[in-house]
Amino acid sequence: MGALTLRLQSLPLSLRLPLIAAGLMVLVGMVASQQVLSALSAVQEERLRELAQLHVDGLAVALGPAVLRRDVWEVYDTLDRATAAGSGQRMVLTVVADDAGRVIAASDPLRAPVDSDVGPLAKGAQPIDAIRLLGAEGHIRIAADLDYQGRRVGRIISELNVADLVAERRAAGLYLLAGNTAATLALAFGGYLAMRRMLKPVARLAGHMGRMEGTLEPIPSTDVPRGDTELARLFQTYNTMSGAVQAKTEAERRLAERERFVSLGRLSSSLAHEINNPLGGLLNATDTIRTYADRPAVVRDAADLLDRGLRHLRDVARATLDHNRMDRSGQPLRPEDFDDLALLFEPEVARLGQHLDWAVQAAVADLQPHPAVLVRQILLNLLLNAAAAAGGAGGVGLYVAADSKALHLRISDTGPGLSDAARQRLLTDDPVQPGGGVGLRLVRDLVRQAGGRIDVARRDRTTEITVVLPAGGSPC
Amino acid sequence: MTTQTRRQALALIATAFAAASPAWAQTPIRLGLTPVFLDNDGEVIERLRAALVRGTGRPIELVQRRTYQEVTGLLLEGGVDAAWLCGFPFLQHEARLALLGVPVWRGAPLYQSYLIVGADDPATGLSDLRGGTHAYSDPDSNSGWLVTVSDIVRMGEAPEAFFARTLFAYGHRNVTRAVAGGLTRSGSVDGYVWEALAAVEPALTARTRVISRSERLGFPPFVTRREAVADPAVTTLQAAIFGLNTSPEGQEALRLLQLDRVEAGTPSLFDGIRSRMRDVQGT
16 A cells, blocks of 8 residues: 555656545546445335235235135145245245144245245245345245234245346446446547546646756746646746745855955955055156156166055956966965965054064965865955954954965954854855855855865954865865 | 027027916026036036026026035935936935936046046055145045045045144145145046146146046936925936937037036946945944
């Protein structure tokens, strides 16, 4: 039964429902057949009861005096003539016994000899008002009292040939079976076709969803069922949902893309200062060169100053460009990447008047297994977050260590600690609440992508975020 | 001539005869009948009546009763003018009754009593039937009672104890039915009736088997009261009986009855029965 249920459950809906419908039809057919057969039985039994009652009543009138006298011949003669008169076709045997249960005479004396005990013949005999046609027995026996002049003078046991009734019932049963089978098959087949037709869109929807491999694409309007049916609404809802999911995926993709620039954007004012500050000195240097063109020593000093300022500007520009150069993806991490980060980050620290504690203790070989772009993205986001958390005159620290197994990055700040929202972004996959940036969620995604882990700790009024990236993790 | 037209002709003749006859001629002659023949066959009765009407020229009333005793009683008290009785009741009331005639069957006014059993019964004689059930025809029947009872007496046994159960079926055909149907194991039956049945109802007699036949005894006679022998009704009837084989109606009736004719008989014809009566009465 369990296996059958399991097998049924594994069938497609378009087959299962018609099968269930067919099963119900069979059930209804069986119940209906049973009703018809029992009605037929009731009619037959009623007929038999009437016949048996007439038979017994007639015999009682004819036999009463003879039974009272125990006149064997008279009783036999009456029974024999009654049998010959035609009722014998139904009444196979009629036995008349006295009130002591001894046979006076029977229509077939060989089966019920005179003076024999009527007991064995009366065994299983049914009273007339409770005649039932049971089973396939071709003969049934009935028993009735033989009353004469208001008192019981004997008993009548009759054997009725009901083979024709049984055959009639069997034939009716067979006809019903055949008819019901044909009707059930036809209805089940019709039900199967109708169900399949009705469920075709569902199969189409399921097929469509199966082909999408994780992405949702709207179903073409030609495939949407016509009319305002539940299925049409289901298709429309699916299409709306798939559109919404697509839009959300696209938005997330664009947001993540943009985030790479957001961190730089946040540095833009610092970088502007960084570029602007030397510009005054550089312009002074060009003025000096122009003014003291005839004084080689002054020009040389001014040119040196100009050279240093321009080199600094070149380094800033290069670091900025490097951070976003797509062709560097897949490049291994180098110590210079940390220098670039420092170059990019220090103006922000300077702007906020913060103290920076910077320590990179890693061999080149231990850095190499890690992708540069990924680590730079992670660090820049976390450092900017730390600087924002630490506030004016706060302290921010970076400690980098690496061995052959993993790269350890520890970013610390003297800020008040991570808020619940920030913690949720960094440590969980819960939906990002609107209003906040996506930097920390980007860090989480990148770390997970690299197969690493993030730990957050708070000690000595310092927040420490530790990122451990295993060597040989997913390449960026 | 068909039955219908013949009857119509007879009725016409009877009517014409009645119109031309004195008053007594319109009084029917009453003939009592016992089941010594196929008394259940309406056709036989009707043909016999028609033949007697033809023979007597008077209306005939055939009176049937269930038992011999009733018919004998009717005859003795004048309820009927004559009766076709068994030889046994005739001898029982020989002092008051006189013979009118005796039917001739298969060339002689004699018949036999048969002892019959079911076709499959292994019995070969009366002694094999001891302790069984037996059907007699009538307590006043020679072939249907007296012969068997006297045979039992001659065997030195008590008739009332010989069979476990006996019954009277009141008619030789009934005895045959009782035995054929298995109601009783054996039966005492008029040999003439059994043979006649074998011709008209072979399926019935085929279910029985004759295991013993008595000596030939006087055939059941037509009798009347001694004082009525000279009555015109009786003499007319007697003449008609004797003349049955001379008219087409009579011949047809005789054919149905499977009899040759009716002739005058003597009481000595019934000596065999008389002898059996003595044997039974002597016990």
